[in-house]
Amino acid sequence: MRAALFGAFVAALATLPGLGTGTLWDNSETAYGEVAREILLTHDWVVMHLNLAPWFIQPPLYFWIAALFAKFFGVGSFALRLPSALATVAMGATIGYATTRLAGPRVGMYGAVVLSTSLMQAVIGRMAIMDAMLDLAVAIGILAIFRAFTGGRPARSVLGAAVAIALGILVKGPVAFVIVVLVIVPWLVWERLAGARVTNPSARVWLLAVALLLAIDAPWFALLYAHAGRAALEQLIGHYTFGRYLGTIENQGGPVWYYVPVVILGFFPWIAYLPGAVAAAWRQARAPDGLSVHVARLALVWSVVPFVFFSLARTKLPNYLALELPALAMLVALWFDQLALGERRRSAMIATAVIPLTIGVVAIAIAMYAHDAHIIAGTEAVIGDLTTMGAIILAGSIATLALLWARKTESAPYAFAATAIVMVTYTILVAEPHTERYKPVPVLASIVRQHARDDDVIAIQGVAGGYGLIFYTRPPVSIVGADENAHAIICSAGRVFLITSAQRARADAIDGREEHVVATSGNDVLLLFTSPRPEPARC
Numbered sequence: 001m002r003a004a005l006f007g008a009f010v011a012a013l014a015t016l017p018g019l020g021t022g023t024l025w026d027n028s029e030t031a032y033g034e035v036a037r038e039i040l041l042t043h044d045w046v047v048m049h050l051n052l053a054p055w056f057i058q059p060p061l062y063f064w065i066a067a068l069f070a071k072f073f074g075v076g077s078f079a080l081r082l083p084s085a086l087a088t089v090a091m092g093a094t095i096g097y098a099t100t101r102l103a104g105p106r107v108g109m110y111g112a113v114v115l116s117t118s119l120m121q122a123v124i125g126r127m128a129i130m131d132a133m134l135d136l137a138v139a140i141g142i143l144a145i146f147r148a149f150t151g152g153r154p155a156r157s158v159l160g161a162a163v164a165i166a167l168g169i170l171v172k173g174p175v176a177f178v179i180v181v182l183v184i185v186p187w188l189v190w191e192r193l194a195g196a197r198v199t200n201p202s203a204r205v206w207l208l209a210v211a212l213l214l215a216i217d218a219p220w221f222a223l224l225y226a227h228a229g230r231a232a233l234e235q236l237i238g239h240y241t242f243g244r245y246l247g248t249i250e251n252q253g254g255p256v257w258y259y260v261p262v263v264i265l266g267f268f269p270w271i272a273y274l275p276g277a278v279a280a281a282w283r284q285a286r287a288p289d290g291l292s293v294h295v296a297r298l299a300l301v302w303s304v305v306p307f308v309f310f311s312l313a314r315t316k317l318p319n320y321l322a323l324e325l326p327a328l329a330m331l332v333a334l335w336f337d338q339l340a341l342g343e344r345r346r347s348a349m350i351a352t353a354v355i356p357l358t359i360g361v362v363a364i365a366i367a368m369y370a371h372d373a374h375i376i377a378g379t380e381a382v383i384g385d386l387t388t389m390g391a392i393i394l395a396g397s398i399a400t401l402a403l404l405w406a407r408k409t410e411s412a413p414y415a416f417a418a419t420a421i422v423m424v425t426y427t428i429l430v431a432e433p434h435t436e437r438y439k440p441v442p443v444l445a446s447i448v449r450q451h452a453r454d455d456d457v458i459a460i461q462g463v464a465g466g467y468g469l470i471f472y473t474r475p476p477v478s479i480v481g482a483d484e485n486a487h488a489i490i491c492s493a494g495r496v497f498l499i500t501s502a503q504r505a506r507a508d509a510i511d512g513r514e515e516h517v518v519a520t521s522g523n524d525v526l527l528l529f530t531s532p533r534p535e536p537a538r539c
Helices: 003-016 030-041 062-073 077-103 105-116 119-124 131-149 156-171 175-191 205-230 229-248 259-266 271-286 290-310 318-340 345-353 355-371 376-381 383-405 412-438 440-451 468-471 502-507
Strands: 457-461 477-481 495-501 514-521 524-530
Touching: 003 105, 003 119, 003 259, 003 376, 030 062, 030 468, 062 131, 062 156, 062 175, 077 105, 077 119, 077 131, 077 290, 077 318, 105 119, 105 412, 119 131, 119 259, 119 318, 119 412, 119 457, 119 477, 131 156, 131 175, 131 290, 131 318, 156 205, 175 205, 175 290, 205 229, 205 495, 259 290, 271 290, 271 318, 271 345, 271 457, 290 318, 290 412, 318 412, 345 355, 345 383, 345 412, 355 383, 440 468, 440 514, 440 524, 457 468, 495 502
Parallel strands: 457 477, 457 495
Antiparallel strands: 495 524, 514 524
């Protein structure tokens, strides 16, 4: 329990400060935030809505929780990000508790610290998306079933895993079950081939687990079918689950090596220790038997299989790979434990000494991802903050190297973790606010809120942030593609607010409507189209 509380505390330090500062990021945060808000607008807790239209892309659990927080705290960044933050704090506690039970208190402490101070873990814990909740459900499912097979109260562990997986399915669909199976089955095959002794939960326990999972998940799916029909389930499970893997959804594709820079950047700053940790775990995994051997095998499988699985998927997003961050943290924690016992000191000193090189590799990873995601301009604009973050980690690596040189090996990981927390805190409180100027839609939307009437039409054309415009104003909002003609929308009401690019605003003119430039932000402009007559004429 001490390790669990410590893990929760470190995760809270890395996640909670400044949680409600700044506006939501496009486009997932604003889309998911709007879906949660529309639960309160429509009072419909079965069918999710976006822009007042039925929305069947994700299951409802995140939106239910976010809507409840929004009702209590108000609709804003804090309430909508709080579910992810609490899930991340719970993840720190889970890894601290579970790895302590499996490999000892020092490994538990190290594992919780490494995971909670990894860059991607801290970032996902501060976003209004459902991935942090999914990652927690998957981790509990994997660790509970692992515990069942290694002698830890099989019935209780399997039923606990069933609850976790069921909630994971309500968060993001069948992927929660799929990832648990993809990790546990290869690990179990490895154990069998190695001749290891494992406990087999009875068939009755597995049947009870399936019944419990269905009892949790079936009611909402049945209600969705009753309210929206078969097409809703086909879209939710067919198109947006299996279709996401077999095809490219919303242009979110990438090459097969897409997740290489994601791992380098997401597991920063601990990535320098990962190669040595993997090599040490591989040597440990080939030992005859023992609980630490089982843990090493599980962590290796958990690290490799999801990486390969998502690399082969047609749709790719960086946050998908956060599912394996607990395994990477366990590998590094096992390695640090050997370091504290007097082993691997030379390897640790070498890894720490090359952290400046690691910072360079991370810079390359940022450039690769920024180029792939078309955010070069924004990356160049915050290069000063990235340089400061690199300097913080460099200072921490020097302090860690000094502790290793003085043979204070048990304290060295904590010194590096403290540096990582400073880096994350700087990112949250200093670097992140600098990005607000690259979000034109919230600024323009606030002007629309001040001047719009109930019967005005709000629209956006060819500008990123359509979901943000809905969230920061009110639905419905007309979202027009860059290549589409907004003529019909502009002519549909006496007053139309339109956010578009400055270039398009100069190019388009609508007969029968007066065009007023209300405000500009960067390369985007807010226009107001009005009719010169009291009653809007056709145009």
